[in-house]
Amino acid sequence: MAVALISAVDPYPTDAGKKVVLAGFIDYLSERHGHDNVHYIKVGAPPQQQFPVQVHVVPGPSRAQVLGNLVTKVATGRASLQEAFLGSRRTAAGISEILGKIRPDLQVYDTVRMAQYASDQVAATQVCYLDDLFSERYERMLAAAERYGEINVSPLGNFAEHVPAKLRPLANHRHSQTLLLRAERSLVRRSEDRTVHRFRRSLLVNADEASVLADRSSAPDDRIRSVPPLVMAPASPQRHWDGEPEFVFLGLLSLPHNDDGLRSFLRTAWPQIVERLPGARLRVIGREARPELSELAATLRDSVQVDGYVTDLGEALGGAAALVNPVRFGSGIKLKVVEALGRALPVVSTPIGAEGIASGPGTGVLVSAEPAEFTELLCSLTNPAYNAEISAQAREHFLSRYSRPAVFAAYDDAFGTD
Structure with a gap:
């Protein structure tokens, strides 16, 4: 059985949540159907690393084509901005040619950006991975910007590489950010609702968002599934935490929800923790720290260490008392939490x-929205006996929901594999 995944994202290295999910799809489909039968159609720049399956590169749209899409599709409400930035007849022809040669039984389209390349006839028998509900993400960004005035809600994130350089500054100014988010929220919602009716099945990583989409689109129950991410974790994780008040934050720091959540935590809860636990340290693991975060961390350099991308998460997570996840807005699920549970x-x-x-x-995940209670929870985990209890719960949670057998069973249902 031949399989094709169509995406503009290079999943390797798996240093962001979306990449982890796509890499998990590749792993699953390769095991079920064989590496030689899985084809990854990459739109845009060629992959930077060697792939475990066959790769086919299709050129993305030119700048002129993008500008034309903005006028003919976005301005008329026919497409979202993200579809416009990745839509072109040349790209469509390239994808069609490759699919004609492969003749895949299963086609998986990555979000509405790639779903635009499936005809209604093809979509009726195939799968679209919607990732997060982008419409919900933008709605929450707007609400957070109104509630927390200091937030930088730059909406591009990992998508910036697909936006013409001359247009990127529009996403960096508060007024234009807000206008873009409001427009894209409405446009992409239409695309999401349209997609769920066109495709045989649409997949999201968040069960709550799957319910939101089902309710608002009135789609049949079998059209939408939530699927867990496939996160690699050691069979027998070895923690080497020595009882010291060491904590870790993990995530791509250029993402608005990570940047905002971490800066808020450092301003509110962290000073309380350092006061209660002299010698407390926070290790921040993630690429692309924004200047504001770097400047704030520099004022706390005696207790906060900002690292870039770390290849060995086992060492970093194994030596911490807890993972800190203080985000104040966002969508989907946070892969860092699953990563921590697995370890x-x-x-x-x-x-x-x-x-x-x-x-x-019983889950290994302690929750609070208030800085004082957040502080109390972190401090409580420096008790070795209590930490060991929550640690065991975290691992059991991972095994029951996110282990390889559990995820593969969910994927068998989602992709319709017998």
């Missing part, structure tokens, strides 16, 4: 940071 690391999170993941007693 038996207790998690302290805001409710939004734990959304889509079971939390509370």
Whole structure:
């Protein structure tokens, strides 16, 4: 059985949540159907690393084509901005040619950006991975910007590489940011609702968002599934935490929700923790720290260490008392939480940071939205006996929901594999 995944994202290295999910799809489909039968159609720049499956590169749209899409499609409400930035007849022809040669039984389109390249006839028998509900993400960004005035809600994130350089500054100024988010919220909602009716099945990583989409689109129950991410974790994680008040934050720092949540935590809860636990340290792991975060961390250099991308998360997470996840807005699920669970690391999170993941007693995920209670939860985990109890719960949570057998069973259902 031949399989094709169509995406503009290079999943390797797996240093962001979306990449982790796509890499998991590749792993799953390769095991079920064989590496030689899985084809990854990459739109845009060629992959930077060697792929475990066959790769086909298709050129993305030219700058002129993007500008034309903005006038003919976005301005008329026919497409969202993200579809416009990745839409072109040349790209469509390239994808069609490759699919004609492969003749795949299963085609998986990555979000509405690639779903635009499936005809209604093809979509009726195939799968679209919607990732997060982007319409919900933008809605929450707007609400957060109104509530927390200091937030930089630059909406491009990892998508910036697909936006013409001359247009990127529009996403960096508050007024134009807000206008863009409002417009894209409405446009992409239409595309999401249209997609769920066109495709045989649409997949999201967050069960709550899957319910939102089902309710608002009135789509049949079998059209939408939530699927867990496939996160690699050691069979027997070895924690080497020595009882010291060492904590870790993990995530791509250029993402608005990570940048905002971490800066808020450093301004509110962290000073309380340092006061209560002299010698407390926070290790921040993630690429692309914004200047404001770097400047704030520099004032706390005696207790906060900002690292870039770390290849060995086992060492970093294994030596911490807990993962700190203080995000105040966002969508989807936070892969860092699943990563921590897989390594038996207790998690302290805001409710939004734990959304889509079971939390509370018995889960290894402790939740609070208030800085004082957040502080109390982190401090409580420096008790070795209590830490060991929550650690065991975290690992059991991972095994029951996110282990390889559990995820593959969910994917068998989602992709319709017998």
